Amino acid sequence: MTSDALAASGAWMPGDPPGRRQFHVFATDRGFALDSGVALRDVTLAYETWGTLDPDAANAVLLCHAWTGDSHAAGRAGRGHPTPGWWEGMVGPGRPIDTNHWFVVCSNVLGGCQGTTGPASPHPADGRPYGSRFPVITIRDMVRAQARLADHLGVTTWRAVLGGSMGGMQVLEWAITYPDRVRSILPIATCMQSTAQQIAWGAIGRRAIALDPRWRGGDYYDAAPGDGPAEGLAIARMVAQVTFRSDNVFTDRFGRDLTDRGRHGDTFGLWQQFEVERYLEHHGTKLGRRFDANSYLVIGKAMDLHDVARGRGALARAMGRITAEAVVVGISSDMLYPSYQQRQIDELLRSEGLKSEYVEVSSPHGHDGFLIEFDQLAEPIAAFLER
C-alpha cells in the first residue's frame, strides 16, 4: 500500500514527510483495550511537542484537538502538514501558552488520520487498511491512549489540559478518568454529554458519506486517486461548517451575493451558486484533501457517544471525581455547543465544591470562535496557566 494508492483518502501515511510529527508505538505484546471491548493491536500515536520538559516534569501542558484537527497545534503548513497550526496564535515563545515556559504536547487522536492509528492504518492481520474493520472508539479511548503517551514522555501530572469542542470533551474525560494526573482544566465550547441535536448533525453527515458510492462501504483505499468519497465527505463537512459559524457572520460575509454575477441567465440556474455555497464547497473540498472520510465517521461517532456519566452513575457523580481547578469557556454565538452547556459544566463543578470559573467569549463567529478569538482567549488562558 503506497501513499499514491491512498490518494483516494486525505490520510497521512507512513512514507509521507513526517513534518514535526513524532511517533509513540505502544507495546506490541498485547492489545489496547477499547470501551467497545475490542482490543486494538499495534497502536501508534503521532504527536508534537513544543518547549522543554522541566527536570521535575511539572510544566507539561496537554492540548486536545477537535474533530478534524491533528497534532499540529502550532507551526506553519509545509512538508507533512497540510494546514498551519490550529492554535498558532496561542502557542509559541511569548504567546499565551508560552513555550519558553511550558512543555506543550498535542497528539493526533486515536481514529485520526494524521499519523495515529485509524481506519487508514494497516490492519495487523493483513497489512491492508482497516477500512470498514476499524472499531468504534470513544473519547475515553482517545484519552487513555494519550495517557500512554504521557507515561512515555515522563509526564505524571499535567499542569493543564486544554481544548475546544471535541478537545474539550477530552479535557473533561482526562480530569474524570485521571483526577490525580490533571492539576487544571480549560474546556472550551464543549459539553458533558452530546445532545440530541449535536448527534443529529453528526448522523446526517455520516449518512451523506455512506450515500457516496465511492465510499464503497468504507473500503475505498484501493481506489484510484480522486476516486474516494470526497463529495460525501464534503457534504458532511458543509453541514458541520454551518453549525460552526453563525447566521450573522454568514449574512455579513456573504449576504445574498451570487458567484459570477452579471450573467443574467445564471441567476436562474438550479446549480448556480450563491457565494455562501462556494464557501461551503471550498471548505468541503479542502477537507477531503487532508482528511480521511472513515476517520471523519469514527471520530464523529466518538463525539456522539460522548457522555461523561456513562457507566459512572449520575452526571454529578462523574463530575465529582474531578479534582482539578477549572476555567470553562463558552462563546456567545455558538449554536452547536450553546453557552448554556459550558455554564452547566461550571455550575456542576462549583456545586461539587471545586474551584471553577466561567468565561464567556463575546464573538459573532459561533463555535469556531475558539479558533479565531485569540485576543479574548489569550488573557484568561495566560492567567490560568500562571496561577
Place this chain on the structure above:
Amino acid sequence: MTSDALAASGAWMPGDPPGRRQFHVFATDRGFALDSGVALRDVTLAYETWGTLDPDAANAVLLCHAWTGDSHAAGRAGRGHPTPGWWEGMVGPGRPIDTNHWFVVCSNVLGGCQGTTGPASPHPADGRPYGSRFPVITIRDMVRAQARLADHLGVTTWRAVLGGSMGGMQVLEWAITYPDRVRSILPIATCMQSTAQQIAWGAIGRRAIALDPRWRGGDYYDAAPGDGPAEGLAIARMVAQVTFRSDNVFTDRFGRDLTDRGRHGDTFGLWQQFEVERYLEHHGTKLGRRFDANSYLVIGKAMDLHDVARGRGALARAMGRITAEAVVVGISSDMLYPSYQQRQIDELLRSEGLKSEYVEVSSPHGHDGFLIEFDQLAEPIAAFLER
C-alpha cells in the same frame, strides 16, 4: 407513463385518486412566462377550497403552503391525500379560519408534486416527465400562477393572505405584486430575503440529492418502484428537519436514548442509532413516499432566490408597495427564520406608514411551531380576520 412507473417518486399523478383536488388548467394558447425568461406551457394548478364565496366575492382567504406542503390545508389523510391537512386545527367550521364564514383557497405551488405542474409533470413536447428539463421558478412565479387561479375563481381581492415559512414568502410577494388585490396579510415565521444561512441549508440538501446515484441527474421517473433518490431526499429532509425544530425539544424528546437498548455491543456500532436518528430517518423516509425529489430541489431553489427587493430597488421601496394591513408572526425558538426577521418585516411596514403588528408565539418547538401552536395562533388569526 403510468402511476406505477412513477413509484420512483412520491409525486401525485393524473390517474391517482384526486381526493379533494380541483384543477385549473391555464389557457393553452400561450405559455406562462417565468422570472427566468422561460415560458412554461400547459400549466395546471391543483387547489382545494373550503366554504362558499359570497356573491360580492369579499370573503376570500388564501392560504399559502410551505416547502413540502400542498393544497391539503385541512381534511383527513385518505384517498389522494397522503397526509392530513397541514393546518387542520386552524381551518374548518367554527375554527379560527371559520369556513362557515370565509371562502378559503389553497393551491399546490408551481413546481410542486401534488397535482400542480412540476418536474414530474409531462413535458408538452414529448409527454415524458420534465425531470431535469424543468425550469427554475421563483416565489413570484408561484404567486402569479395563483393570481390566475384567483381570476378563475372570481376573486378580485383577497380579504387575507396567510402562510408560514415559504408560505409567508408568497404572502409578502402577493402584497407587493398585487397591492390592490390584498386587503390584509399574515406572514408567519418568514423573511423578506433568504439569508446566507438559509441558503446554505438548502444548498446542502440539494447536493445530497444530487449525490444519490438514483437521482440520475434528475431523470429517474422511468426507474423501478423504490429505485428513486429516496436516500438523497431523506438526507436533505433530515438537514431541514433539524432546523425546523430546536435543541431543547430534541433534548426533551430524545435525549441520548439509543434504539434497541440492552444489546451492549450495539452501543458501539458505527451505525447503531440514537433515537433522534431514528426520528430523522422516519421523517426523511416518510417524505420520500409522498414527495418528489425534483420538486424538493426546485422549490428549495425558489426559496433561496426569495428576495422581495430583486428588481425593485431597495428593500424599503419594495415593501412600500404594500397597502395591506399586516399581522406579522414570529416564533420565539425559531432557529431557521429567527424572530428578528419577522420584527424587521413589521418595523419596515410601520416605517412605510402601514398598519402592522408583530405577534410572537412563545414556543419551544422552533420553526415548526407554525404547524403546532394552534392555541397561540388561533386568537390573533381569528381576531385578524374579524377586523
